[in-house]
Amino acid sequence: MKILKTLPLFAIPVLFMFSSCGFIIKSYIRKDTDNVPSDFGKGKTTILIVNHKKNYNKKVDKIFRSNYTGEYIFVTRDELNNKYKDTINYRYVLDDNISITRSTTTSIIPVGPRAGQVSSEPTASAGRSFLIHDRKTNKNHGTGISSGTSWKKILKTWVKKLESERKKNEG
Numbered sequence: 001m002k003i004l005k006t007l008p009l010f011a012i013p014v015l016f017m018f019s020s021c022g023f024i025i026k027s028y029i030r031k032d033t034d035n036v037p038s039d040f041g042k043g044k045t046t047i048l049i050v051n052h053k054k055n056y057n058k059k060v061d062k063i064f065r066s067n068y069t070g071e072y073i074f075v076t077r078d079e080l081n082n083k084y085k086d087t088i089n090y091r092y093v094l095d096d097n098i099s100i101t102r103s104t105t106t107s108i109i110p111v112g113p114r115a116g117q118v119s120s121e122p123t124a125s126a127g128r129s130f131l132i133h134d135r136k137t138n139k140n141h142g143t144g145i146s147s148g149t150s151w152k153k154i155l156k157t158w159v160k161k162l163e164s165e166r167k168k169n170e171g
Helices: 003-018 021-031 053-065 079-081 153-170
Strands: 046-050 071-075 094-109 118-134 139-142
Touching: 046 053, 046 079, 053 071, 053 153, 071 079, 118 153
Parallel strands: 046 071, 046 094
Antiparallel strands: 094 118, 118 139
């Protein structure tokens, strides 16, 4: 009987974990075979990471330092076409994409002086996703998933996959 009482306590966290955003991100990125270049890591290359805001760059750098052992550098967009135009040593460029979705939410006001009236309000949400541009093949390999609040989880999971593929193809 004691087991039956503790079972719900165990089941709730397990169900929450499997329905959480982190679990969905990990499973989606791991299953997608097109989000990492197939020959990533076969030759020595340095990933060029496009600079954005200072605070954002710090977070991206921390994720890379913790999860990636290959070489990478932060560059400006101008440097991509000048200082780092060598597409053999600097074949891959990591950048992000921010998408904004706008919609209108319509609801019926449940209580108060306007109860029963229809209310329409515009809403917007933003999501960040990531991609690696292969400058040799001119192909983009993206995470395929975006999030406004879980972008660090997306990047961390993807960087781990990049590292895994790099080590697998390295030698």
